[in-house]
Amino acid sequence: xxxxxxLLTIVVPCYNEEEVFSETAKQLTAVLKDxxxxxxxxxxSKLLFVDxxxxxxxxxxxxxxxxxxxxxxxxxxxxxxxxxKALLAGLDKAKQKSDCVISIDADLxxxxxxxxxxxxxxxxxxxxxxxxxxxxxxDTLFKRTTAAWFYRLMNKLGIQLIDNHADFRLLNxxxxxELSRYAEANVFLRGLVPLxxxxxxxxxxxxxxxxAGETKYxxxxxxxxxxxxxxxxxxxxxxxxxxxxxxxxxxxxxxxIYAMIQKLLGYTNAGWASLMISIWFLGGLHLMxxxxxxxxxxxxxxxxxxxxxxxxxxxxxxxxxxRAERREPENIHGTRLS
Ligand code: UDP
Ligand code: MG
Numbered sequence: 001x002x003x004x005x006x007l008l009t010i011v012v013p014c015y016n017e018e019e020v021f022s023e024t025a026k027q028l029t030a031v032l033k034d035x036x037x038x039x040x041x042x043x044x045s046k047l048l049f050v051d052x053x054x055x056x057x058x059x060x061x062x063x064x065x066x067x068x069x070x071x072x073x074x075x076x077x078x079x080x081x082x083x084x085k086a087l088l089a090g091l092d093k094a095k096q097k098s099d100c101v102i103s104i105d106a107d108l109x110x111x112x113x114x115x116x117x118x119x120x121x122x123x124x125x126x127x128x129x130x131x132x133x134x135x136x137x138x139d140t141l142f143k144r145t146t147a148a149w150f151y152r153l154m155n156k157l158g159i160q161l162i163d164n165h166a167d168f169r170l171l172n173x174x175x176x177x178e179l180s181r182y183a184e185a186n187v188f189l190r191g192l193v194p195l196x197x198x199x200x201x202x203x204x205x206x207x208x209x210x211x212a213g214e215t216k217y218x219x220x221x222x223x224x225x226x227x228x229x230x231x232x233x234x235x236x237x238x239x240x241x242x243x244x245x246x247x248x249x250x251x252x253x254x255x256x257i258y259a260m261i262q263k264l265l266g267y268t269n270a271g272w273a274s275l276m277i278s279i280w281f282l283g284g285l286h287l288m289x290x291x292x293x294x295x296x297x298x299x300x301x302x303x304x305x306x307x308x309x310x311x312x313x314x315x316x317x318x319x320x321x322x323r324a325e326r327r328e329p330e331n332i333h334g335t336r337l338s
Contacts, residue, residue, distance in 0.1 A: 004039075004123075005039055005040070005041055005042040005043075006041055006042060006098075006099035006100050006119075006122065007041070007042040007044050007045055007046075007097060007098050007099050007100075008032070008035070008041040008042070008045040008046075008098060008099070008100055008101070008102065008119065009045065009046045009047075009048050009094035009097070009098040009100075009101050009102075010028055010031075010032070010045075010046070010047050010048065010101070010102045010103075010104060010115070011048050011050060011087060011090035011091055011094055011101055011102070011103045011104075012024065012028070012047065012048065012049050012050065012090075012103075012104055012105070012106050013050045013052055013083055013086035013087045013090060013103075013105070013106065014049055014050065014051055014052060014054060014058050014062070014086075014106040015051075015052040015053070015054055015058075015080065015083070015086070015216045016054045016055060016056045016058060016213070016216065017054070017058050017106040017107070017213060017216075018054075018056045018057045018058050018061060018213075019212040019213035020106055020107050020108060020210075020211045020212045020213050021049075021058060021061045021062070021065075021106065022061065022065075023108065023211055023212065024106050024107075024108055024211070025047065025049070025065050025069065025072055027108065027112055028047050028071075028104075028112060029047065029069055029071050029072065031112050031113075031115050031116070032045050032046075032047065032071050033071075034116070035115070035116060035119060040116070040119050040120075040123070041119060042099075045071065046071055046072075046073050046094075046097075046098075046317070047071050047072050047073065048073055048074065048075060048090050048093065048094055048317055049062045049072065049073070049074045049075070049106075050074070050075045050076075050077065050086045050087070050089055050090040050093075051074060051075070051076045051077060052077050052080055052081060052082070052083070052085075052086035053077050053078065053079040053080035053081065054080075059074070059076050059314075062074035062076075062316075063316070066316055073316045073317045074314070074316045074317070075089060075090060075093050075312060075314070075315055075316065075317055076312070076313040076314040076315075077089055077310050077311060077312060077313060078310075078311035078312065078313040079311065081309065081310040081311075082221070083167070083216070083217070083225075084167075084187045084188060084189055084225075085187060085309045085310045086310065087103055087167060087189060088187050088189070088309060088310070089309075089310040089312065090103070091103065091171070091176060091179065092180065093312075093315065093317050093318070094176075094317070095173065095176040095177070095180065096318065097317075097318075098173065098176075099172065099173055100119075100122050100170055100171065100172045100173065101170070101171050101176060102115060102118055102168075102169070102170045103167050103168065103169060103171075104167075104168050105166075105167065105168070107210040107211055107212075107213065108208065108210070108211040109138075109207055109208050109209065109210055109211075110131060110166070110168040110205065110207065110208075111205035111206055111207070111208065113205075114131055114168070114203050114205040117129075117203045118131070118169075118170040118203055119170075121170070121201045121203065122170055122172060124201075125199065126170075126199050126200060126201040127171070127172045127174055127175045127198035127199050127200065128169065128170065128171055128172070128175050128193060128196065128198050128199070128200035128201075129169060129170035129200065129201050129202070129203055130162045130165045130168075130169050130193075130200060130201070130202045130203070131165060131166075131168035131169055131202075131203055131205055132162065132163070132164050132165050132202045132203065132204050132205070133164040133165070133166070133204075133205065133206070133207040134164075134204045134205060134206050134207075135206060135207065136164070136207055137207075138207055138208055138209040139207065146222065150226050150229075151163065153230070154191075154229065154230065154233075156236075157230060157233070157234040157236040157237070158234060158236065159191055159229070159230070159233045159234050160191075160194050160195075161190055161191060161194065162190070162194060162202070165190065165202075166190070167189060167190065168205075169193065171193070172198075174198060175193070175196055175198050178196045178198065179192060179193065179196060182195075183306075184232060184303060185302050185303050185305070185306070185307065185309055186228045186231075186232040186299055186302060186303065187309065188225075188228060188229045188232055188233065190229070191229060191232075191233050227295060228299070231295050231296055231298075231299045232299055235296070237292045237295075238292060238293060238296060241288070241289040241292060241293075244285065244289075245289070248282075248285075
């Protein structure tokens with residue numbers, strides 16, 4: 001293999017994406033074809049679709065496409081592991097054969113024309129390339145505001161994230177090797193990749209609307225994603241409650257002295273209001289503190305078990321790459337599968 005033509009694998013996690021799959025495969029194939037023709041990447045480059053335990057026709061579509069499009073290959077996870085772990089499964093797999101890997105969502109919200117710029121940055125010697133959204137106009141107001149809060153909170157907690165960057169990025173082999181040394185169960189790639197700290201560049205692009213289908217991130221998954229992001233990177237929330245605890249301890253000392261003086265002077269009355277307020281206030285505070293500690297214990301709980309992060313059911317990638325036969329891509333611009 002020529003060194004100047006790196007083997008690129010584009011990893012695409014898919015969860016119930018039958019509505020967009022054909023279009024995504026078509027468009028990404030065209031990108032790979034262009035890049036190959038311009039000798040920017042090796043002609044053995046691949047599109048690796050990771051089926052994250054879909055319950056619709058996503059996997060059969062991937063298999064069908066892989067038999068007629070030599071760029072397309074697939075990895076089927078045994079059950080739904082979530083976006084981050086599905087992506088990780090794809091990266092782990094792709095690492096075996098690739099010089100660089102680009103991850104992108106299946107819904108074509110990220111601008112695929114940025115892929116060429118990623119590769120150009122790779123050739124300039126950057127080991128990590130972040131896709132950065134210029135604007136989020138097309139996301140819903142709700143998504144935009146919650147995301148903005150989340151990023152602000154993460155920053156406040158001292159967790160370094162690349163602003164407006166999701167999981168659209170290029171990693172070279174060295175970065176992938178480094179990444180695989182982070183063995184945590186609660187993977188939050190957006191936080192981990194900047195920690196690697198290799199030479200990195202940013203590429204700006206405009207975020208589009210989902211091509212078809214609907215978001216696979218309902219509020220419940222978003223919240224769980226945010227909690228894991230925070231608890232697996234920062235102990236600041238626990239520390240916050242420790243400080244409040246100290247502060248209240250100090251304050252109750254002063255209040256105690258005040259109460260004693262009042263009693264000695266004979267000014268005390270039933271004290272119902274103050275008791276009520278402190279019971280509710282402290283009770284609430286305790287529950288909140290316990291809840292936050294519980295979040296961490298939950299994270300520790302899942303980490304110490306060291307369970308595998310995903311299970312692979314079917315692997316077309318390693319098998320196909322090993323084979324000598326090379327088919328020309330047919331139907332790249334034509335037939336839909338459905
Ligand atoms: N996804 C996944 N497993 C899941 C949920 C989502 O692999 O459990 C994939 C999904 O198919 C898509 C990507 O993760 O390729 C991002 O999901 P989506 O576009 O629905 O999220 P949003 O853009 O709305 O945040
Ligand atoms: Mg999306």
